[in-house]
Amino acid sequence: MLFLFFIRAAEDAHLTGKHGQLQPFLTMLSTSPKILHGTKQGGFWENTVGIKERLLCHDCEQKFQKNETYVRNLLYGNASQPLQKIKIGDFLDGIRSSEVEDLIEARKANVDYKRLKLFQMSILWRAGIAQGPFFKEVNLGDFHEEKLRKLLDTENPGLATEYPCTMFDLRLNGNGCEAGIGQPRRSMGNHQRNYLFIMGGYAYSFIVSKQIPRPGAQLCCVKPSGEMTILVRDAKQLFRPWAVAFHKAGQI
Numbered sequence: 001m002l003f004l005f006f007i008r009a010a011e012d013a014h015l016t017g018k019h020g021q022l023q024p025f026l027t028m029l030s031t032s033p034k035i036l037h038g039t040k041q042g043g044f045w046e047n048t049v050g051i052k053e054r055l056l057c058h059d060c061e062q063k064f065q066k067n068e069t070y071v072r073n074l075l076y077g078n079a080s081q082p083l084q085k086i087k088i089g090d091f092l093d094g095i096r097s098s099e100v101e102d103l104i105e106a107r108k109a110n111v112d113y114k115r116l117k118l119f120q121m122s123i124l125w126r127a128g129i130a131q132g133p134f135f136k137e138v139n140l141g142d143f144h145e146e147k148l149r150k151l152l153d154t155e156n157p158g159l160a161t162e163y164p165c166t167m168f169d170l171r172l173n174g175n176g177c178e179a180g181i182g183q184p185r186r187s188m189g190n191h192q193r194n195y196l197f198i199m200g201g202y203a204y205s206f207i208v209s210k211q212i213p214r215p216g217a218q219l220c221c222v223k224p225s226g227e228m229t230i231l232v233r234d235a236k237q238l239f240r241p242w243a244v245a246f247h248k249a250g251q252i
Contacts, residue, residue: 005072006199007051009083010179011042026051031249035133051181053130063155067119070112075202076178083178085169085201088230095229102234104171110226117157117222120165121148123197124206127184137186138195144208161212164221167228168203170235177201177235182242190214203238 011024024042028035028049035049046052056064076083089109100106125148128140140148144163151158170177182198192209207213222228 004052005068005083006181007046008081009200010181012039014041016041029246029251031245031251032133037251047132049132049134051132051134053132055126055129060153063152064119064122067115067122070115071119074111074116075200083200085176085178088169092229095231100231100233102237104232104234106220107169107230107232109228109230111222111228113222113224113226114155114157116228117160117165118152118155120204120206120222121157121163122152123199123204124163124165124195124208125149125152127195127197134183138184139186140208143210160221160223161218164207164213164218166205166217166220166231168205168231168233170198170201170203170233170238172235172239190217192217198238203233 007026008024011026013022014025015021016023025039026042026046027039028037028051030037040046072078075085075088077086087107089107092106092108095103095106124138124140125145127135127138128145128148130138148163150156151162178201180198180201182196185196187194187196192207192211192213195206195208197204197206207217220229220231
């Protein structure tokens with residue numbers, strides 16, 4: 001299943017039926033006429049658009065679950081839904097706002113390298129093999145799909161320079177943006193593929209390449225020592241193009 005606890009965080013509960021039972025509903029906005037827009041009750045339509053898709057056997061689900069549980073507690077604590085981000089790490093001076101667009105602050109954290117890195121790689125791999133339209137821009141190719149599969153199957157997080165991921169803690173007018181999932185986007189930079197995921201109030205920015213990423217791209221990814229830098233970013237500029245596109249499509 002794809003990112004179930006993120007999906008649950010984006011759901012609202014509404015009374016339905018003659019008995020007034022609470023049921024989960026998810027609101028989707030899209031610029032594609034092929035996508036069902038608006039608020040829909042959880043169920044088959046989520047599988048149709050590809051937000052939910054069964055990908056793994058039971059044993060593999062259990063492998064991934066260990067890392068998901070660790071990351072959920074790391075980023076949100078162990079409280080029940082809804083998700084609410086907790087502050088990770090200590091304030092870090094030395095990263096200028098000119099180096100990172102819309103930077104609010106940077107924080108240095110110490111984490112479990114293996115657990116976090118495997119979680120990050122599982123996001124990338126699952127999106128790459130998913131068949132639904134929601135993840136259509138994540139095309140890893142046979143080489144990276146198989147390499148990631150082997151690393152995940154053997155629970156090997158690999159090197160810090162393999163599939164490095166920079167994490168951005170997104171803030172919008174003081175809010176944490178936890179209840180939202182953005183369609184992953186692909187871009188190119190320095191002849192390397194970049195994939196951006198937005199889930200649970202964080203942006204995950206991956207580099208996918210057979211070449212070693214440039215030093216700047218490795219700056220904030222998690223290191224084998226457990227050290228990493230999380231960048232706290234104002235989400236306005238990131239969300240504005242979406243708002244413009246949704247407005248043109250008549251969705252907002």
